Amino acid sequence: MNKIKAGIIGGTGYTGVELLxxxxxxxxxxxxxITSRSEAGRAVSDLFPSLRGFTDLAFxxxxxxxxxxxxVVFSATPNGIAMTHAQDLIDNGVRLIDLAADFRxxxxxxxxxxxxxxxxxPQLVAEAVxxxxxxxREEIKQARIVANPGCYPTAxxxxxxxxxxxxxxxxxxxxxxxxxxxxxxxxxAAVANLYSEVADSFKAYGVAGHRHQxxxxxxxxxxxxxxxxxxxxxxxxxxxxxxxxxLYCDLNGExxxxxxxxxxxxxxxxxxxxxxxxxxxxxxxxxxxSSNYCRIAVQQAGGSGKLVVLSVIxxxxxxxxxxxxxxxxxxxxxxxxxxxxxxxxxx
Numbered sequence: 385m386n387k388i389k390a391g392i393i394g395g396t397g398y399t400g401v402e403l404l405x406x407x408x409x410x411x412x413x414x415x416x417x418i419t420s421r422s423e424a425g426r427a428v429s430d431l432f433p434s435l436r437g438f439t440d441l442a443f444x445x446x447x448x449x450x451x452x453x454x455x456v457v458f459s460a461t462p463n464g465i466a467m468t469h470a471q472d473l474i475d476n477g478v479r480l481i482d483l484a485a486d487f488r489x490x491x492x493x494x495x496x497x498x499x500x501x502x503x504x505x506p507q508l509v510a511e512a513v514x515x516x517x518x519x520x521r522e523e524i525k526q527a528r529i530v531a532n533p534g535c536y537p538t539a540x541x542x543x544x545x546x547x548x549x550x551x552x553x554x555x556x557x558x559x560x561x562x563x564x565x566x567x568x569x570x571x572x573a574a575v576a577n578l579y580s581e582v583a584d585s586f587k588a589y590g591v592a593g594h595r596h597q598x599x600x601x602x603x604x605x606x607x608x609x610x611x612x613x614x615x616x617x618x619x620x621x622x623x624x625x626x627x628x629x630x631l632y633c634d635l636n637g638e639x640x641x642x643x644x645x646x647x648x649x650x651x652x653x654x655x656x657x658x659x660x661x662x663x664x665x666x667x668x669x670x671x672x673x674s675s676n677y678c679r680i681a682v683q684q685a686g687g688s689g690k691l692v693v694l695s696v697i698x699x700x701x702x703x704x705x706x707x708x709x710x711x712x713x714x715x716x717x718x719x720x721x722x723x724x725x726x727x728x729x730x731x
Contacts, residue, residue: 388716391417391454391478393446393469394461397571399483401432402705403458408438410709410723412716415439416454419446452476456715458708459483462570467505470529474508479715480529481708487512487531488599498595515711517720518542518655519603524714532711535703536562536596536618539629541603542658542678543695546651548607552639553691555610559632560600562616565623565669568699588619626669627703631693632685641684644691648682656721657702657710667696674698675728676706698728 392403395418407413418428420443428443429436444450446469451457456479459466466482473480489495492506503509513527514520516538524530533541540560547553569577576582597616605612621628635644645663652658658678661667665681672679675698683692697703706724713720 387414388412388456388712389414389416389454390712391415391419391451391457393419393451393457393459394465395428395443396420396423396431397460398567398700399704400460401435402700403460403483403708404428404432404435404439406701406705406709406723408435412718412722413712415441417441417444417451419444419450421445448472449476451478454478456481456712458712459486460705463499464501464504467503467508470505470508474528479527481515481532481711481715482512482529483532483704483708485531485534485595485599487529488514488533488537489602491598491602494598498593498598514603515707516541516603517707517710517714518652518658519545521714524711525717527715530708530711530715532704532708534596534599535564535568535627535697535699536560536594536616536629537599537603538703538707539627539678539695539697540596540600540616540631543629543631543680543693544604544633545607546647547633547644547691547693548604548612549651550647551608551610552635552637552644552647553633554636555604555608556613557634558604558613559615560617560629561619561632562627562629563619563621564699565621565626567624568627568703569620582620583622586619586621588617590618594618623669625673625698625700627695627697627699628669629693629695631695632690633693635691641682641691644682648680652680657724665694667694669696669698670730671728672696672698672702673729674701675726676702676710676724677728678702 423443467486512529515530667679
């Protein structure tokens with residue numbers, strides 16, 4: 385088959401360089417265009433020396449029609465940018481994978497509330513497919529627009545999904561205590577993200593209302609008839625990569641921990657990038673560093689008897705660029721694991 389012609393809108397952030405790291409060696413992809421207003425004319429390998437010898441592309445100004453020759457475009461921009469390009473891309477027969485949040489939430493009023501801007505392309509929101517393959521694989525195959533999930537929502541949704549779908553837990557009392565490495569905040573300069581501000585410290589943020597809470601709730605609500613109520617508290621940890629979601633819930637029946645273990649193993653049997661660990665395991669973020677895997681373990685808390693699900697991913701791979709490439713493979717009928725089979729980096 386001919387190679388897929390791929391373009392990237394906004395390739396100067398951590399997600400952009402991660403996309404390039406994964407796409408450039410992909411045997412079925414030709415990255416033909418990458419844009420940046422701030423770096424237009426500069427060689428990609430000049431900004432990212434790690435890519436020397438892998439590409440001779442230079443950043444270009446994003447202009448109308450820039451991607452007309454592409455088969456697929458990845459938008460690795462801040463929220464609010466992809467939606468300004470979407471209609472033009474679709475009109476030119478180009479499929480869009482948005483790594484930001486412009487098309488993740490189906491309720492436009494909720495999206496505007498949490499993202500603080502008016503949606504520029506509401507006519508395409510209902511068509512967009514939420515790009516979690518473990519949830520929407522068949523729909524992704526035919527999608528013109530894929531809303532690539534957020535990193536926290538990926539780890540949290542995969543951790544809760546088998547239980548909520550089976551109706552085994554009280555969906556009105558779900559708790560997600562999640563932690564992220566600092567690359568989740570992006571590459572833009574900010575005092576709060578300086579090394580001296582982040583190192584040797586640990587803090588919660590967004591407790592009063594984080595943007596990923598309605599995204600996770602939407603995912604889980606689609607799996608059950610009971611009203612979902614989610615308490616979601618994110619934390620910033622002094623590490624570069626990784627998401628660790630510790631999820632708490634109450635079983636609503638007589639299921640044992642062995643039953644829950646079997647439920648997860650059955651739910652994710654055959655899933656190429658979800659690894660249900662043996663009973664009693666405690667996954668760590670290092671076990672998924674730079675990989676597209678989500679590793680999950682189930683436990684029962686002493687004292688309260690609450691069920692505890694532990695879910696870890698790399699926020700830049702399964703939480704962003706790797707999942708986007710997994711979606712691309714599905715959209716173009718490729719073997720889903722192509723380009724994504726490398727094990728985690730250790731140490």
